[in-house]
Amino acid sequence: MTERTWIGVDLGTQSVRALAVDDAGGLRAEASRPLQSHRDRGADGSTRHEQDPASWCAAVDEVLAEVAGRVDVGTVGGIAVDATSGTVVLDGASGFLTAGVMYDDGRGADRAARAQEAGAETWSRLGHRIGGTWALPTVMALLDEHPDGRVRHQTDVVTGHLVGRPTATDTSTALKTGYDVIEGRWPAEVLTALGVDPARLPDVVLPGTRLGGLAEAVAATTGLRAGTPVVAGMTDGCAAQIGAGAVAPGTWNAVLGTTLVLKGVTEGLVHDPTGTVYSHRGPQGGWWLPGGASSTGAGVLGDVVPADRFDAVTAVLREEGPPAATPVVYPLAGHGERFPFAVADAEGFWLDGDRARPLAELAAAVGETAAFAGVCEGVAFVERLCLEHLETLGADVSGTRTISGGATRNPWWNQRRADVAGVPLQRPRSAEPAFGMAVLARAAADADGGEPDLVAAAAAMVRVDETVEPRADAALEERYGRFHAAIAGRGWLTT
Secondary structure (H helix, E strand, C coil), X not given: CCCCEEEEEEECCCEEEEEEEECCCCEEEEEEEECCCEEEECCCCCEEEEECHHHHHHHHHHHHHHHHCCCCHHHXXXXXXXXXXXXXXXXXXCEECCCEECCCCCCCHHHHHHHHHHCHHHHHHHCCCCCCCCHHHHHHHHHHHCCCCEEEEHHHHHHHHHHCCCCCEEHHHHHHHCCECCCCECCHHHHHHCCCCHHHCCCEECXXXXXXXXXXXXXXXXXXXXXXXXXXXXXXHHHHHHHHCCCCCCCEEEEECCCEEEEECECCCCCCCCCCCEEEXXXXXXXXXXXXXXXXXXXXXXXXXXXXXXXXXXXXXXXXXXXXXXXXXXXXXXEEECCCCCEEEEEEEEEECCEEECHHHHHHHHCHHHHHHHHHHHHHHHHHHHHHHHHHCCCCCCCCEEEECHHHHCHHHHHHHHHHHCCCEEEECCCCHHHHHHHHHHHHHHHCCCCCCHHHHXXXXXCEEEEECCCCCHHHHHHHHHHHHHHHHCCCCCC
């Protein structure tokens, strides 16, 4: 059989990226184009973040054309698209009525409490709470200005462009707009009470469902074959999880970049009374994809050690190990934590004996090597705390754990994370969202209209570059104990 090619497209905040991947997970072509954002504050003081939705389609055409020029388009078996979670736009008969309102836009924040109250029973059953920047309160704000508008998510705009007509959205993308993933419907009674007509929302299908074939006009623009299957994708976080191979119950992937995002697979829905974990419905087995996003992460490092010193400090740590004076650090930039606990006024600190001191004083007090090590360990401590929180909620955390994100380029930190976790950590070769969408496109094609088998597709395509084995470290374990006690002592832990 001729080797097939699968295309995944990722719409991020700053760029659109496409990958063409073969059946064995080999990269055949890649392309990216930048996206421009407009940020300001509204008259009410809320944060505004917008993009031109037409630019999404133009950039997708460009990356698909570049990729198509480097592969045999006759082997392309499918295309899947992911995008940012909670990004929406309203359109009408004559085109877009609003800009693309991004996932972190706060114009609907003052409506979130009303949305939460109106659907409290539904959201509790689904295991989440409505956030201030979720799509539902954003849609409420937009419909106040354009009551005749139709709601489309970022992925819907692009897939509709690709197939030449409006398309359904997927269950993971619809979640933050209020979709009931248990009953498989828009909760009409809740939405109507909020002034949102369910008829103005898109149809919803499971990820991997075929949406249509590539339109003739797009085929002419990109060089791909008309009729190439376009399947429903997922949010970018779910796409990255698939790309890492965390697709079977008990498996988890931690994405460590500026912040830390943890996502996994469970057979049943995880209910978190603290509201820090929410779950997408997976495309396979009736499984669920719970996860959460912490406000800590690699972004904190630059606040204590200059970025141009990272490599030099890491070299010292790899040769000499952490200093004996490595401090216990809760590495939080700014105010507020989201996961594994929700505390709006939480602030980062480090322990000087039993006294908590501000992070700003850390490097001057202990030196840059100890400060760097303390922050890295602190992020790993939060990561461990997240898994412990999930396990307390009944989630299966016994399977393979993978790590991805920009911070995995630091091998010393990878090792420290494994030491803290006490389990092996696998680092996949390509765990980016676009790769995950290529995996989903293959799984959908192999299913031939049935349920996508992501486990089989990931087994064939996801390659592990490294497995980091944990090492016992009594001093490290003692520091984790002090970290845990300091967090619990503030009343931040409820499970």
